[in-house]
Amino acid sequence: MATELPLDAPMVETLAALREAEAACTRCPLHRNATLVVPGEGPDTARLMLVGEQPGDQEDLSGKPFVGPAGKLLDRAIAEAGIDRREVFVTNAVKHFKWEARGKRRLHKKPNAHEIERCRWWNDLERALVKPDLVVALGATAAASLLGRTVTLARTRGTALTARDGTALLVTVHPSYLLRLRGEADRTREYAAFVADLALAARRLRSAA
Ligand code: URA
8 A cells, every 4th residue: 555645744755855854853842852863774675664762872873773772682683583684774753862861861761642743754754765565663652653553562563463554564572672671581582582573574575575
């Protein structure tokens, strides 16, 4: 199904033009405290799109998605699932880092429904340009952005879903969830389940090729 664009969407025909438009975004207040916008990254021919929540501290400083600790874990899991990150379009539901100061540290704050909704139009444009065969939502925020409703990860994980625009969608956990797990056994089990979800995505793509 064709991706439906917002009626007032800017006329962008390339990812480079989209990045430029995103850099000027003031659609919600998050741009005020962020360093750089973090556009999605990857080839416009990517068949697989991964959508995270929002940039973290390192992503905010570099302007690139998933380059910090969660990104390192994601890279490892992607490779173990037999996927080449260079062929994947990696992005976030929200393009600016939302944080609060705790001493000298900038602590991640979850984006609210308004911020997710305001940023959705950039994600709709990304999908319109890349036209992925499959999107994987990493965590509940990305799933809510893509589906337009909140879902329980435990219940929807691994099932074939459809994003608001008709793109095939799978939902899995966010790599930061794995980083927060304390016990070694829990971490090992949950990491294996994460890799299995990504491997399922790879199989879906192969069978659709
Ligand atoms: N977490 C995300 O959701 N996205 C990033 O780019 C980095 C961390």
